Structures are given as C-alpha cells and as structure tokens.
Amino acid sequence: MHVVITGGLGFIGSRIGARLLKDGHRVSVLDNSATSVVAGLPGAELHKVNLMDPASSGGLKLDKADVMMHLAGPSSGMASAKDPVGTISAGYQITYNALELASRIGVTRFLHASSMVVYGNVAHNPVREDLPCVPISQYGIGKFANERLVDTFCSARDMGFVNFRMFNVYGPGQNLARTDQGLVSIFTAQLLKSPKIVSKGSLERFRDIVHIDDVVSAWTLAATRGGARGPLNLGCGESITFRELIQTVADELGIKDKLDVQQAEGTPGDQFGICADISALKAATGFSPKMRPPEGVRDFARWAKQSVAVASK
Numbered sequence: 001m002h003v004v005i006t007g008g009l010g011f012i013g014s015r016i017g018a019r020l021l022k023d024g025h026r027v028s029v030l031d032n033s034a035t036s037v038v039a040g041l042p043g044a045e046l047h048k049v050n051l052m053d054p055a056s057s058g059g060l061k062l063d064k065a066d067v068m069m070h071l072a073g074p075s076s077g078m079a080s081a082k083d084p085v086g087t088i089s090a091g092y093q094i095t096y097n098a099l100e101l102a103s104r105i106g107v108t109r110f111l112h113a114s115s116m117v118v119y120g121n122v123a124h125n126p127v128r129e130d131l132p133c134v135p136i137s138q139y140g141i142g143k144f145a146n147e148r149l150v151d152t153f154c155s156a157r158d159m160g161f162v163n164f165r166m167f168n169v170y171g172p173g174q175n176l177a178r179t180d181q182g183l184v185s186i187f188t189a190q191l192l193k194s195p196k197i198v199s200k201g202s203l204e205r206f207r208d209i210v211h212i213d214d215v216v217s218a219w220t221l222a223a224t225r226g227g228a229r230g231p232l233n234l235g236c237g238e239s240i241t242f243r244e245l246i247q248t249v250a251d252e253l254g255i256k257d258k259l260d261v262q263q264a265e266g267t268p269g270d271q272f273g274i275c276a277d278i279s280a281l282k283a284a285t286g287f288s289p290k291m292r293p294p295e296g297v298r299d300f301a302r303w304a305k306q307s308v309a310v311a312s313k
C-alpha cells in the first residue's frame with residue numbers, strides 16, 4: 001500500500017509513518033516542518049512543501065497512492081484563540097489542497113485528523129458521534145469546518161473517508177518544550193521543573209486521554225480495513241480528572257508530597273468534561289485500546305523524566 005501522510009514529521013504523523021514502514025508499506029511524507037518533532041522518517045520519501053500554497057501542493061510530483069492520512073495544519077487551540085481567522089483559514093486551505101491532491105493521485109481513502117473539540121460542552125458522557133457538534137472554541141469551529149469539507153468533497157467523488165475525532169493524545173516522543181498543545185505533556189513538563197504549578201480552570205474537569213500507540217493502531221486499522229467511514233471518536237474510552245492526572249504525574253516523579261497546585265481562571269472555549277464512546281471505532285476496525293490512565297500517564301512521566309535527564313547531560 002502507498003500511503004501519503006501530510007504532517008508526517010509531526011508527533012502523531014511520524015509515529016504512524018514509522019509503523020506503516022515497519023509493516024512494509026510505502027510512505028510519502030508532506031511537511032513544511034512548522035511544528036515537526038523529527039527532521040525525517042528513515043525509509044519514507046520526504047517532500048518539503050507548504051500545503052497552504054495551492055501552487056506548491058498542485059505542482060507536487062507524487063505516484064498514485066491508496067490512502068492519504070491528513071494531519072498537517074495548525075494543531076494548537078491556544079494559537080487558534082489568538083489568531084482565529086489566520087489559523088482557521090490556514091487549516092481549511094491546507095485541508096482543501098490536501099483533498100485536491102488526494103483526488104489527483106487516485107487516493108481511495110482519506111483519513112483526517114479532527115478533534116473532540118468539535119463537540120463543545122456535552123450534556124451526556126461518553127459522547128457518541130451522532131451527538132450534534134456545537135464547538136465552543138475557535139479551534140473547534142475550524143476543525144468542524146474541515147470535517148464538513150472532507151465529508152462533502154469525498155462524498156461527491158465516492159472517496160472513502162474518516163474524520164477521526166481524536167481526544168487528548170499523549171505519549172513518548174511528544175515535544176515537552178511545547179506549551180501551546182498537549183494536556184499531559186504540558187503538566188508533565190511543568191512538574192519536571194517545579195512541584196508548584198498552575199491549572200487554568202477547575203481541577204474537576206476531565207478528559208479522555210489516548211496513548212500514541214493506540215492512536216497509531218487505530219489509524220493503521222482504518223487504512224487497511226475498508227469499513228470505516230464518517231466521523232469516528234478516537235479515545236481510550238475512559239476519562240481522568242485534571243486533579244488525578246496531576247497527582248499521578250507528581251507521584252511518578254516522586255514529588256507528590258511537595259505538590260502545590262494553584263487554580264487560575266479558566267480559558268475561554270475550554271470544555272468542562274468529555275469522554276469518548278468508542279464503540280463505533282471498535283465495530284468498524286476491531287480497535288482495542290491497550291493503554292489507559294493511570295498506567296499510560298505513569299509510562300509517559302517515566303519517559304519524560306528520562307528524556308529530560310538525557311538532554312541535560
């Protein structure tokens with residue numbers, strides 16, 4: 001199978017790419033390194049391209065491909081709040097150009113990195129895909145617009161598609177220096193510096209957090225099993241409160257006794273609590289998450305501690 005991955009140098013895209021290469025597939029990566037975590041993917045063809053520019057993406061010479069995995073684009077809710085028009089239009093333009101390219105190279109399945117932010121605040125958890133989407137943040141409005149674009153474009157061409165509504169993804173390899181994205185990594189990076197940290201908003205807020213290994217598994221299953229179509233929640237199916245998350249990381253880092261969490265005013269557009277119903281994903285692909293909180297969080301905190309120790313040597 002030939003798979004094109006946009007954003008294939010980013011946290012999630014690079015891990016999916018590595019897995020596909022290991023499984024013997026051909027991988028082409030399109031990325032402009034705006035927020036990448038790796039410089040290249042050994043064994044993959046790398047095309048340095050700004051997908052925002054239709055001339056650059058339109059001029060790309062790519063062989064026929066079976067699947068496009070579209071992960072490139074602005075990936076920070078905070079950046080979207082600061083520059084809504086810029087980030088939303090960039091995400092839409094990049095998605096449109098990726099779709100045009102997918103159609104030109106004969107792709108039959110388009111997998112898109114959407115987010116649980118499309119739901120907004122939900123009355124019932126766990127949330128199912130048939131619940132109305134009422135995004136309350138600029139990031140969510142942008143993601144929902146992209147979902148509609150993917151659905152309309154692919155349906156008109158009879159191209160298979162999945163809008164993966166990913167919950168909070170975390171895991172080894174995440175950029176600990178990044179403070180604008182990554183719930184688990186942001187708190188872990190703060191706690192590695194000091195046991196005194198600030199939480200913007202209630203500690204009773206909760207999230208479904210999904211380990212990168214499970215995310216990789218879901219994307220590869222959806223690429224190889226034709227049945228998946230439409231929006232699909234991608235979480236672990238369990239939630240953790242911000243309080244539990246912070247305490248678990250602190251415990252693993254050996255600083256639980258010194259922990260001092262200050263609560264600050266919440267961020268506008270932040271959802272209170274959300275957890276994924278993953279039965280549709282399970283039925284469509286046979287997905288079965290392996291890593292759940294708190295074990296996954298402990299695993300991540302151990303990796304983070306080690307990688308900071310190695311970096312400071």
Ligand SMILES: NC(=O)c1ccc[n+]([C@@H]2O[C@H](COP(=O)([O-])OP(=O)(O)OC[C@H]3O[C@@H](n4cnc5c(N)ncnc54)[C@H](O)[C@@H]3O)[C@@H](O)[C@H]2O)c1
Binds near residue numbers: 114115166182
């Ligand atoms: N990490 C999460 O928890 C999460 C959750 C839900 C959805 N998502 C979505 O998944 C996707 C990947 O997330 P990630 O965490 O790997 O983010 P990331 O920032 O690590 O990866 C995004 C990649 O896209 C590339 N890119 C950005 N603009 C580009 C452009 N104009 N042309 C070409 N390449 C460009 C970046 O260089 C980067 O390598 C994003 O669309 C994000 O919104 C992420």
